[in-house]
Amino acid sequence: xxxxxxxxxxxxxxxxxxxxxxxxxxxxxxxxxxxxxxxxxxxxxxxxxxxxxxxxxxxxxxxxxxxxxxxxxxxxxxxxxxxxxxxxxxxxxxxxxxxxxxxxxxxxxxxxxxxxxxxxxxxxxxxxxxxxxxxxxxxxxxxxxxxxxxxxxxxxxxxxxxxxxxxxxxxxxxxxxxxxxxxxxxxxxxxxxxxxxxxxxxxxxxxxxxxxxxxxxxxxxxxxx
Amino acid sequence: xxxxxxxxxxxxxxxxxxxxxxxxxxxxxxxxxxxxxxxxxxxxxxxxxxxxxxxxxxxxxxxxxxxxxxxxxxxxxxxxxxxxxxxxxxxxxxxxxxxxxxxxxxxxxxxxxxxxxxxxxxxxxxxxxxxxxxxxxxxxxxxxxxxxxxxxxxxxxxxxxxxxxxxxxxxxxxxxxxxxxxxxxxxxxxxxxxxxxxxxxxxxxxxxxxxxxxxxxxxxxxxxxxxxxxxxxxxxxxxxxxxxxxxxxxxxxxxxxxxxxxxxxxxxxxxxxxxxxxxxxxxxxxxxxxxxxxxxxxxxxxxxxxxxxxxxxxxxxxxxxxxxxxxxxxxxxxxxxxxxxxxxxxxxxxxxxxxxxxxxxxxxxxxxxxxxxxxxxxxxxxxxxxxxxxxxxxxxxxxxxxxxxxxxxxxxxxxxxxxxxxxxxxxxxxxxxxxxxxxxxxxxxxxxxxxxxxxxxxxxxxxxxxxxxxxxxxxxxxxxxxxxxxxxxxxxxxxxxxxxxxxxxxxxxxxxxxxxxxxxxxxxxxxxxxxxxxxxxxxxxxxxxxxxxxxxxxxxxxxxxxxxxxxxxxxxxxxxxx
Numbered sequence: 001x002x003x004x005x006x007x008x009x010x011x012x013x014x015x016x017x018x019x020x021x022x023x024x025x026x027x028x029x030x031x032x033x034x035x036x037x038x039x040x041x042x043x044x045x046x047x048x049x050x051x052x053x054x055x056x057x058x059x060x061x062x063x064x065x066x067x068x069x070x071x072x073x074x075x076x077x078x079x080x081x082x083x084x085x086x087x088x089x090x091x092x093x094x095x096x097x098x099x100x101x102x103x104x105x106x107x108x109x110x111x112x113x114x115x116x117x118x119x120x121x122x123x124x125x126x127x128x129x130x131x132x133x134x135x136x137x138x139x140x141x142x143x144x145x146x147x148x149x150x151x152x153x154x155x156x157x158x159x160x161x162x163x164x165x166x167x168x169x170x171x172x173x174x175x176x177x178x179x180x181x182x183x184x185x186x187x188x189x190x191x192x193x194x195x196x197x198x199x200x201x202x203x204x205x206x207x208x209x210x211x212x213x214x215x216x217x218x219x220x221x222x223x224x225x
Numbered sequence: 226x227x228x229x230x231x232x233x234x235x236x237x238x239x240x241x242x243x244x245x246x247x248x249x250x251x252x253x254x255x256x257x258x259x260x261x262x263x264x265x266x267x268x269x270x271x272x273x274x275x276x277x278x279x280x281x282x283x284x285x286x287x288x289x290x291x292x293x294x295x296x297x298x299x300x301x302x303x304x305x306x307x308x309x310x311x312x313x314x315x316x317x318x319x320x321x322x323x324x325x326x327x328x329x330x331x332x333x334x335x336x337x338x339x340x341x342x343x344x345x346x347x348x349x350x351x352x353x354x355x356x357x358x359x360x361x362x363x364x365x366x367x368x369x370x371x372x373x374x375x376x377x378x379x380x381x382x383x384x385x386x387x388x389x390x391x392x393x394x395x396x397x398x399x400x401x402x403x404x405x406x407x408x409x410x411x412x413x414x415x416x417x418x419x420x421x422x423x424x425x426x427x428x429x430x431x432x433x434x435x436x437x438x439x440x441x442x443x444x445x446x447x448x449x450x451x452x453x454x455x456x457x458x459x460x461x462x463x464x465x466x467x468x469x470x471x472x473x474x475x476x477x478x479x480x481x482x483x484x485x486x487x488x489x490x491x492x493x494x495x496x497x498x499x500x501x502x503x504x505x506x507x508x509x510x511x512x513x514x515x516x517x518x519x520x521x522x523x524x525x526x527x528x529x530x531x532x533x534x535x536x537x538x539x540x541x542x543x544x545x546x547x548x549x550x551x552x553x554x555x556x557x558x559x560x561x562x563x564x565x566x567x568x569x570x571x572x573x574x575x576x577x578x579x580x581x582x583x584x585x586x587x588x589x590x591x592x593x594x595x596x597x598x599x600x601x602x603x604x605x606x607x608x609x610x611x612x613x614x615x616x617x618x619x620x621x622x623x624x625x626x627x628x629x630x631x632x633x634x635x636x637x638x639x640x641x642x643x644x645x646x647x648x649x650x651x652x653x654x655x656x657x658x659x660x661x662x663x664x665x666x667x668x669x670x671x672x673x674x675x676x677x678x679x680x681x682x683x684x685x686x687x688x689x690x691x692x693x694x695x696x697x698x699x700x701x702x703x704x705x706x707x708x709x710x711x712x713x714x715x716x717x718x719x720x721x722x723x724x725x726x727x728x729x730x731x732x733x734x735x736x737x738x739x740x741x742x743x744x745x746x747x748x749x750x751x752x753x754x755x756x757x758x759x760x761x762x763x764x765x766x767x768x769x770x771x772x773x774x775x776x777x778x779x780x781x782x783x784x785x786x787x788x789x790x791x792x793x794x795x796x797x798x799x800x801x802x803x
Contacts, residue, residue, distance in 0.1 A: 105324050126322045132366070133318070137614065143567050144615045148672065149602040149631035159617075166617035169658055173613075174319055181320035183282050184312045185380070186336025189304040193335040193344060195328060 011102045011110035013204040017211035018098040024215040025090050028222045031079075034086040041093040050100060057096050061088060110198045118192070122182075130174060137170050226292075227387060227419055228252040228275065233289035234446075235270060235279060244270040246446045248289070252421070254387065257414045259433045259454065260423035261466055262443035263691045264663045268423035269315070271443070272390045275421070276310040277303040294387050308337055310388045311381035315396060317373040321365035326357060326376050329365050333384050347383050355379040355409060370553045371402025378406065382413055389413060390421040395431050396688075399552040399717055400759040407432045425689075427468040430759050434458065434468060434484050442466075458482055465692045469720045469762040472692075477781035486762075490769045499784040500767050502777050513543030516679060516711050517564055522573035526559045533559040537573070537737050539730065541680070546702055546712040548722035549682075551732035552757030557715045560732065561682040564713065565605035566598035577604070578679070603632035606678035610685050612669035616657035621649060621668050624657055625675055634676040639708075643671045646697055662689045670698065674705060681705060682713040687721055699724055719753070723761040723776040731756050743776040 028034060045054040065085050072081020108125035112118065141163060142152065150156055152163075186192075229251050236243045245267045252258055260268045273279045277298035280287050291298055294309045311333075314320060323329040330351060334344045352358045355375050360368065365376060374394055381389055391410070395403045407430060414420045427434050434440070434454045442450035442457055450457045458471050459482050467475055470489055471482035477498075483489040492498070519539040526533050533556040541547055541564075549557050562568040563575065569583040576582065583596035609615060618624045625644070629635045644650055647667045652660065657668060666689055673681060683702070687695040702712050702725045714726055722729060723746065731739040733756045741749060746761065747768035753760040767774035 103324060105328065125324075130322075140609065140611075141614050141617075143562075144607070144609055145617075146567070146602070147565060147605065147607050148615075148628040148676075150627075151602075162617045166614070170613070177314065177316055177319035178322060180278065180282060180314055181322065183278060183303050184276060184307055184314070185333040186304045186307045188302065189336045189338065191338045193338055193341060195331055195335055197341075 009207065010198050010200050010204045011107045012114070012198070012200060013207050014098060014102050015107070015111075016208045018094060020211045020215035021094050022091060024218045025087065025094065027219045028087075029083065030222060031083050031086055033218075033222060034083065034090050038086060038090050038093060041090065041097065044097070045093075048100075053100075054093065054096055058089065058092065061092050064088060106196055109194055109196045112194065113198055122187075130178070133174060134167070134171055137174075138167055141166060141170075226251050227254040227256075227294055229290075229292040230274070231290045233274065233287070233291060235274065235285055235287045237283060237285040240285070242446075244285075244446050245274075248446075248448050250441065250448060250451060252388075252419060254419055255414070255417055256439060257411075257420045258422070258439045258441060259427075260421060260441045260443065261425075261427065262423075263465060264425075264689065265445075265661055266443040267446040268443055269392050270446075272312055272392050272421065272423060274298065275388065275390055276312045277301055277306045278312065304336065307333070307386075308384050309386055310390060311384050311386040313377050313381055313389075313391045313394060315393045317370065317377050317397070318366065320377060321373060323365060325361065326363050326365055326368075327361040329376055330357075330361075330380050330383055333380055337384065347385075351379045351383045354382070369402070370397045371399065371405060374398060374402070374406055375409065378409060378413075382418070386418065388419045388421065390423075392423050393425060394422065395424055395426045397553075399757050400430055400754070401552060401757040403428075403430045403759075425466075427466070428759055429468075429470070429486065429762070429765075436484055436488070454484055458484060467692070470766075473762060473766070473779065473781060479781065486765055486769070489766060493766070493770055493781065497784045498781040499770065500763060500772050500774060500779050501782045502763075502775055502779050512545045513709065515540050516543045516578055517541035518574075518576040518579075520574045522563070522575055523571045524556065524559050524563055524568060525571045526562075526568060533735065534732065534737075535735050539737060541711050541713065543679070543711055544706050544709050545728070546706045546714060546726045548714045548716060548719075548726035548729045549732070550716070550719070550722065550729055550756070550758055551738075555732040555757075556735065557732055558684060561607060561684065561713060561715055564680060565607045565682055566600035567607075569596035569598070603628075603634045603676055604678060605680040605682070606673040606676060607682040608670055608673045608684060608686055610688065612662075612665040615669045615672065616660075616665060619656055620653065621655055621657055621660075622653040624668060624672055625649075625653075628672055628676045632676050634678075636677070639677060640671075640675045643674055643701075646701065647671050647694070648697075663691065663694065666690060667694060667698075670701075674701065677708065678710065680711045680713065682715065684715045685717070686714070687716075687718060695721070717758070719758055719761045723763065724778055727776065731758070733757070745773060746776055747772065747774045 025034070025037060042051070042054070045051045065088065068081050068084050068088070069078070072078045105125035108116070108121035111124070112121045145163065150159055152160060230248050233245060233248045234243055235245045248271065260271065262268050270279065273283060274291055275293055275298065279285065280299060281303050287299065293306065296306060296309070298306055321329055323332060327348065330348055331344055334347055339347070352361060355378070357376065357379055360372060360376070365373060368376065378391070378394070394406060398406060410420060410422065411432065422433060424431060424433055436453065436455040438454045439452065440450070440454045440457050441448060450460065458467060467482070468484070470486065471484055474482045474489070481492050483492055517540065519537050522534070522537045524534045537560065549560065551557050559568060563570060566582060574581070577600055580599060582598060582600055584599050585596050616624050618627055625640060629640065644653070647670065649667060649671060652664060652668065657665060660668065666686070670683070670686060686702070687698050690698060699721060702714065706712050714722060716722055727743040729741040730737055731741065738756065739752065746764040750760045750764055750768055763779045764774050
């Protein structure tokens, strides 16, 4: 088999479980419980060898966390700010886990079973690759300008809009080239063969049920006590 | 007839000038046709007509009639034509969108709505045919340029199209990759696929120009010649596009311009022609003191696990042009970035004018030490392959003044000379975003040279330029060295390197494998080929004529004595040099 399914469960199962967990975390306002969920997340990352990657990802949330704490400190609501920080870290960790568990292209094509149009599925499946391509171009732009004497520091920040304009042009160029490449390989065809064969099995339904029930119990426990 | 164009003209929406004018041609099934022409001559536009991208994807005014495999692309949507006419556009990176090579190959087949077993059978077939079995699970963006191009050709071949059209398939490949892709295109053609290949790189390894091969020569949107390559390139109209071997005969004032090395040797023997080198390299005595000094430097770019280069020892002098050569991925750009202060070394010592280029600093949180460039801005400059990433101001004039004003470097008289020699006077008020690729390259080069950096690294400075501008750039490199600058020329074009650089650094197997100085290049043909480089044509010819070739501009002159002692065997493994 040259084209096979990569994950053990149907991606839709993972979608349902993650959504349940996200809703539960959004409804919980207890720092202790949020901390517990975060600890479990960290433990699972460690067990699966993704701890370093996860910590690196959490670093991206650092500016937001600092901002929240700053606002909390100024407004005298540091405890509430701390709770929001925990919530953001937990939600972020769940999202991280989700995208680690399900390759985007499998997710997209699984969602087509739920009547998601191919165009939307394609964007979900393939846009991440272009983020990396654009990131690389941005790095090159900064390097080139650094050699011309323009560093994004101090007065150099005045040129940021110009550089972002340049990047916008590059993004459009990449988008055009991609669209042309897709068109030449039949992207607009009305009927196509799916690269994956997905079917929800009994274990998928059971896992979804367990996930939803766990989230409901977690919420009820939080609301009651 | 498989393809028929009758008086076809096209202009893109919003443009006043026609990109194609009055094109009429016919192509039979199984033909191999090479499209040649300068930038903007209409090659890409012509290919886009064949699978319906024009007018369905690129809108504009289209006149005349087109028939492709019995269908009219003006009436059929692209998704009904793509299985018959497969088109591979420029820039392979942007066309690879899947997570794995396997998915990339399968995408077109899925668009054809083939049953799964048929898709799998075709995937297995192309994977074996193009030797991609080991790469099926690889990420396309982690492949080399040549592998990416092979994957794309394979993806198209899997569709089993009647016509395979390729737009500059060799543009980003090194010599070894060109030869491999070229062989695969020949095989596909022999298997019955009609091939249309538009290309600017026409050197021997591409195999695109053979005496009897059909060529279409486009100029300003018009088809000015259609026929076998030999007569077309014997004509003055094709002078701007001449590949190195016929160009050598042309600048020697010869009427015969052979495309084939064997034929060239034959002509030389018949007419008693010998090569006369005119090395105008700066004499060794005029090279200044050392500017760059590297000792046992190892480089590891970005998040790579393996170092790109190990134990590099190197000295670059002031007022010197040095060519940095090697196959794709050999570490040329990494080394250049290191020298201009953008990429710190993992180990070893690097000095610029006696000062350490990078110094270790401890991050403010105290844990991780990193190295930062100590090089003052403006002392080193670099021209990137994609000049579009350099230009961002509203006018060309503003771009030219920007670095000079910021760095307070560069004489006004030198800038005026650059504007004149690179023919930028008419572009000064234009927005850089509206310039063509070649124009952007010239502006970007002028911006880099205008600040008169002590070290300038140029990544493929002549790529995308037509012959006349390429000659200007070649002259400018020598003049930059003449003004005391050190020029590091990164290129796959050894004809260019032979003309301007007396010293060649060859990177291979993650190290500085060879340093060649001008002299006896005819004996280095095999070494260059083994390093993934296409030797200069003059080196091939000199070797075959039993002559010495030291580099520099060369021409053929009539010999009064009969001292030509040709070698009987080909010098290298080049199967079919043109």
